[in-house]
Amino acid sequence: MEKIIDHSPLLNLLWARQDAKGFISDQDIHDIAEHMDLSFIEVEGVCTFYHFFHRRPAGKFIVYLNNSILSDFSGYAAVRKALETATGAPWNGVDRKGLFGLFDTSCIGLSDQEPAALINFRPFVKLTPEKVQQLVNALRNGVPVDQLADHIENPVRYVPPDGKAVVFREMVPGRALQKLTQMTPEEVIAEVKSSNLRGMGGAFFPVGEKWELCRKQPKTPRYVVCNADEGEPGTFKDRVLMTKLPELLIEGMILGGYAIGANQGIIYLRAEYRYLLPRLEGALDRYRQMGWLGKDIPARKHFDFDIRIQLGAGAYVCGEETALLDSLMGKRGEPWPKVYFPVERGYLGLPTIVNNVESFATAARVIELGAEAFRRLGTPGSPGTRLLSVAGDCSYPGVYEIEWGMSVGELLDLTGAQDPLYLQISGPSGIGISAADRHRRFSFEDLRCGGSVMIFNHKRDLLKILVNFTEFFKEESCGVCTPCRAGNFILSRKLELLSRGLGRGADLEEIRQWGNLMTTASRCGLGKGASNALINAMDKFPVYFQKLVHSKGREKGFDLDSALGDYREAVGIK
C-alpha cells in the first residue's frame, strides 16, 4: 500500500510568496522546503508545474492575455502588440523597470467577452489597442487595478420556457437544505439516483451512484470536493453560475456531504476565477451564520460540515479529478493511473466525491424539486437541463440553459449565429461538428456536450483553429506520459508543415494514425482526447484538407530556400 503524501499547505505557501513580490525565488523555495520538511526539488517541482507561479520577477502588474482561439479571432494579435508597445515589455517578459510582465495564458473563462486578460488576477474584457493604451497609462499613474477592472457581465441568454428551468430559477436559500430534516442520507442518495442525474463534468457518471459508492466505503473521514477548475477553452458557465447562484453550489455540496457522511468540503477554484473569491467566501459566511455550515446542521441525523476554498495556480489538467486531488494535496497536478477511483481513495487517500459546480447545483435542485419532476425534463439518458457556454461567431454569446434534447439547429437560431460553418462541442478535447448537422441533439444519446459550444463561421481558417488546439494541449499536458507529452509536440510540428503548404497526402494519413495512437496509449483523458478535434475535422471536411496538401511525386515538401535562410543571413547574402 502506498504512502499518502500530503503537502496540502504548499500551494498556499507558494501563493503567499508569489503575491508578496511577484515571483518565487530560490530562497523562497528553500524556506518553504525547510518549513515543510521537503527537499528543494520537490517544492520546485510543484512550483514550476503551475504557470501562475513565476521563478523570475514577473512585474508589479502581471498581465495574462488569453490566447485561446476565440481570443485570437477577436483581436488577440492587435491587443498583444498594443500591450508590448504601451508597456515596453517583451512578450513573456518584463519591462526594464519591472512594472509590467506580459504573458500568455489559456482560456480564462471569459470567451463571451474576448479578447480578455487578467491583470493581477482582475478581469479585463473586450480589449482593444486603445483600451490597452488607456489602461497602461492609468496603471502607470497609480490608479489601482481594482478600480480599473471591468465589471463582468454574466448573461444568461436562455432558459427553458414554462418554468422548466432547473438551475436558473428563483433561489430561496435553504429551500433544498430544509429537506435534510426529513431525509436520511440514504434517502438523499436514493432521490439523486432516482433522478438519473449525470455528472456535468464531461464523463457523465451518474451522480447518485458515485455518492452511494463513496458512502459504502468503510474508511472515514470522507470528503466532498467541488471541481471549480473550469479550464476547457470556451467554457464559462460555471463562472456565471458561481457569480449568480453561489448558494446553489454550496447547498449541493452540503447535500453531498450529508449523503456520503463527510464533514469537510473543498471547492477547488481555478486561479483564473480568483476575483470570485470574495463572492464565494461571502456566501459561505452567510451559510455559516444561517447555521447551514458548521456544527450541528439541522438534519435528521447529526451532521457537521464546513467548506473551504482551495485556489489552483494555473493548470488545465487539474480539471481531471485525480490531478485535482493531487493539486489539493499540494502536489503537481498529474492524473493518476487508473488503479483506484477517488470514491475509494481520494483526497488524503480517503473516500472522496468529486463533482463539478453544475453537478452540485443541479443536485440541489433535484432535492428541492424532487426527482420525479426532474426526470420529466430532458431525454431518458440525460434528464434535466444543461448549461451551455456559447461563444464565437454569434450575436448573443453567453450562457444558455437548455433542456437536454435541444437540437443544434434550435440553439444556432437562438444564438443568432452568422453563417456558421463549424461548431466545436465541449472545447478542444471534445468534438467538432459541421453547422449543417442541425438535426443532432444535445443529449447523452447523441451529442454529449460538456458545456461549451464554440461557433465558427465560413471566414474562419479551420487549420488555424486546430493548430491553436494542439498548441494548447502541448502546453497543458501534465508531461508524464509519452504519447501526450511528445505526441502533441510532434503533431504541432506536423501541422506547421501543413500551414507552410509543405504537406503531402501521406502527412494527412500520418496525422490520423498518430492521433489515434495518442488516443490508444495516453494515460488519461487529456491525452486521449487531445487529437479528437483534429481527426474529427479531417472526417468532416476532407475536401478542405485535400486542398492543403500537394503531390510532388516522390519528393517531400522540403523548402530549400527557407532552410538556407539562416546561412544567407549570417553571411550577408541577399
Added chain:
Amino acid sequence: MKEKVVSFTIDGKKYQAPEGQSLIKAAEGNGISIPSLCYYEHIDPPLGTCRVCMVKSDGRSFAACTLKVREGMSVEFNTPELNDARKAMVEMLFAEGNHFCPACEKSGDCDLQGLGYRLGVTISRFPHLFLDRVIDYRPKRIVVDHNRCILCRRCVEEVKAEGQYPVFSFLNRGSGTVVQIDYEQEAKLSDNEAMRAMHLCPVGAILVRGKSRPRPRGERKYDLQDAGGDVEQAPIKHSVSVGKNKKVIATTSLAGCFGCHMSLLDIDEELVEIIELVEFNKSPLTDIKTFSKRCDVGIIEGGCCNDENVEVLRAFRANCDVLVAIGECAIWGGLPAMRNVVSLEECLNEAYGHATSDVEEGKVIPHHEDLPELLDRIYGCNEVVEIDYYIPGCPPDASHLWKVLKNIILGTGYSVIKSEFKYD
C-alpha cells in the same frame, strides 16, 4: 495469507498467476515478455509513464503495468495493431530526445536501445524534435544528460537521500517537462546510492563521474541478450524486378564520414559476387559524377547539411527505383545532427567567429559561389525525398547491408540477426 491463483488468457491462451499481480509480472511468470521501459517491479502504484506496454482487454487499451490480473481476464497482446503501438511509443521517445547512440556511454546497455533492437526500429516514424537540452555537471557525483532522459520517473520515485528526501523531481509541465536533480540532496548520496541511481536509469541520462566506463562491445547487456535471435523486420515494399540483366547501383555519401561506404567494402569476398551481379553507376567507388543511366538501386550515406546534398539526393530520387538510406546520418541526421539543437548562427560563430583571432575584421564565415550553402539544420534523407528502406547502424553491419542488397537485387528472402542490427 495465501495468494489466490487466478486464470487469465493472453491472446486466447490460458495462464495462471496470483490474483492482483501486475499483468507484466504475471505474463513474465508465464514466459511472455511484454516490452516496457518505466516498469520497476516494486513501485506501487505503477508509474505507467512510458506507455510502451500497451495491451487490450475488453476492447479497451491499457498499459499492462497498471493492469492487475483477475479471474477470467482476457488480454490481447500480440496483435499487429498493438505491436505497432508499442513500437510507435519507442520511436516517439527516440524522436523526442536527442539519442546519439554511437556517442553514448550506455550504448549496448540501454533499455530504450534494446527495445529498439527487439522491435526492429530502423527509423522513427516521427519527426525528431531536436530540442536544446542541457547536460548538468553541477551535481557532486552524478552527471545528468537531459538529452537522453525519457522521463520514465524511476529516479523520481526510487532515489532518496538520507531522511527519505527525494533527489529527483519533475519540473515544469507539458512539452517542457524535465527531470531535475536536487544538488543538496545529491551530495548526501553515498557512492553505492549514486551507482544504484545510474543503474536504475533505463537510458544514459544518469551517469556517475568516473564510473560509467563503457563495457567493451560484445560484452554489453544487449550484445549478449538473444544475440543470435532474429530482429522483426518490415518487408521491403519496392523490390526491383528480378531478371537476367545486371542491376545498376548508385551510391553517395552526403553529410556522412564515408564510414558506411567502408562497411560496404567490409562485405569482403562477397564483393566479388556483387561485381558479377551489378554494375555501379554514379558513385565514389567508380568516380562517375553524374547519372548516365537509370539505376535500380540508390544507396545513400549521410543526411543533408547543405544545398548540394539536397540536390544530389533529389537527383538520386529521380534516377533510382529504390532508395536505401544506410547509417544513422542518412536515416535521421546522426552525429552531425548534434548541431541541430543550436542555431546555425551560433555554430558558425563558434567555428569561425570566436576561434579566429588573426583576422583583422573579426569573424569571417566562409562563403563563395563555388561553396555549398549550409542548411539551418541537418535533415534526414526522408525529410527531403521518399526513402524505401533503412539500414541502421554507425556504421551498419556489412552482412546486414549485403542481405538487404541481395534481397533487392535477387529477391532472396532474408532475416537479420540481432548482432547485425545495431545503432552504434
